[in-house]
Amino acid sequence: MNLTVVVGLMGKRRSIGIDIGHTNIRAARVENGTVVEVLRERTDVPGGPEGVLEQVSRMVIALDHGSGCPVGVGIAGQCDSCLGVVRCGPNLFWPDVPFRDLLSARVRAKVVLRNDVVMATFGEWRQGAGKDVDDLACLFVGTGIGGGAIVGGRLLEGATGCGGHFGHISVCMDGPLCSCGRRGCVEAYAGGRNVEARARSLLLEDPGASPALAAACREDLDRLNGRMISEAASSGDPLSLRIRDDMAAALSSAVASVINSLNPERVVLGGAVLFGFPDLLGMVMRGAVEQCLVPAKAGLSIVPSALGDIAGAIGAATMALERYG
Numbered sequence: 001m002n003l004t005v006v007v008g009l010m011g012k013r014r015s016i017g018i019d020i021g022h023t024n025i026r027a028a029r030v031e032n033g034t035v036v037e038v039l040r041e042r043t044d045v046p047g048g049p050e051g052v053l054e055q056v057s058r059m060v061i062a063l064d065h066g067s068g069c070p071v072g073v074g075i076a077g078q079c080d081s082c083l084g085v086v087r088c089g090p091n092l093f094w095p096d097v098p099f100r101d102l103l104s105a106r107v108r109a110k111v112v113l114r115n116d117v118v119m120a121t122f123g124e125w126r127q128g129a130g131k132d133v134d135d136l137a138c139l140f141v142g143t144g145i146g147g148g149a150i151v152g153g154r155l156l157e158g159a160t161g162c163g164g165h166f167g168h169i170s171v172c173m174d175g176p177l178c179s180c181g182r183r184g185c186v187e188a189y190a191g192g193r194n195v196e197a198r199a200r201s202l203l204l205e206d207p208g209a210s211p212a213l214a215a216a217c218r219e220d221l222d223r224l225n226g227r228m229i230s231e232a233a234s235s236g237d238p239l240s241l242r243i244r245d246d247m248a249a250a251l252s253s254a255v256a257s258v259i260n261s262l263n264p265e266r267v268v269l270g271g272a273v274l275f276g277f278p279d280l281l282g283m284v285m286r287g288a289v290e291q292c293l294v295p296a297k298a299g300l301s302i303v304p305s306a307l308g309d310i311a312g313a314i315g316a317a318t319m320a321l322e323r324y325g
């Protein structure tokens with residue numbers, strides 16, 4: 001490497017952000033506040049913690065070109081942010097794993113670890129749809145539902161680092177069982193995995209309830225996925241629209257609870273499942289405002305995510321740079 005290249009690298013404020021979801025891992029290299037490279041892979045869920053650690057290490061090394069720049073990791077689970085440990089939780093069925101230190105040793109870099117949507121919240125606050133406010137709440141609907149908040153200009157972490165798990169707000173005390181063990185969580189109604197499970201269950205009860213879905217999955221319910229349900233809803237399939245309407249009702253109620261609890265100036269909504277269903281975003285925006293307390297509506301805006309599916313990776317990279325850059 002010649003001197004010009006070395007000086008060029010030294011002048012860059014570089015970090016890596018990793019977003020480990022249930023379905024996909026997204027990794028981004030950020031330089032001087034700009035995303036310059038993004039990698040996407042399917043999450044090695046069957047590989048468990050060791051498989052995902054190996055996968056993430058490889059992606060970091062591919063992005064950082066040996067610079068040892070700081071790395072931020074958001075993961076779809078509950079984290080102890082002080083200890084850098086992924087806790088055994090309702091969505092990621094790992095034992096407690098000291099993922100921060102394991103990754104740090106593998107890639108020889110400083111690592112900061114948080115929940116994935118906490119990182120997305122940080123990204124939206126620093127660089128996205130919430131960058132001009134000090135009181136912000138985010139709710140992202142993907143395979144599961146996560147959340148995060150900025151309160152008075154500070155990231156909400158909570159006593160044990162698991163603040164913001166809005167997906168486990170119960171919207172119905174005797175509702176369906178959630179993976180967390182409670183009933184009626186908004187995730188049980190509107191998380192992508194549960195939406196698919198509900199469609200399968202409704203089709204098992206009444207195989208003729210949705211010819212559109214039966215055709216889409218070729219009458220093999222194991223093949224049924226969220227994209228098929230959202231496409232069937234877009235074409236007017238009554239069963240898929242009923243599922244969409246129940247998602248909207250549950251999400252509106254949960255977002256209203258977040259607004260009533262935190263009194264944010266802005267709410268950012270995101271996630272592939274939320275954006276995938278026709279009219280769902282608008283239904284949730286209107287429903288939440290209708291249900292929340294009148295004083296909490298003053299000056300409130302509810303907007304879609306500005307950073308899309310790399311909000312978590314951008315937030316993770318940004319937090320890593322602010323902490324260790």
Ligand SMILES: [Zn+2]
Nearest residue numbers: 168178180185
């Ligand atoms: Zn739950």
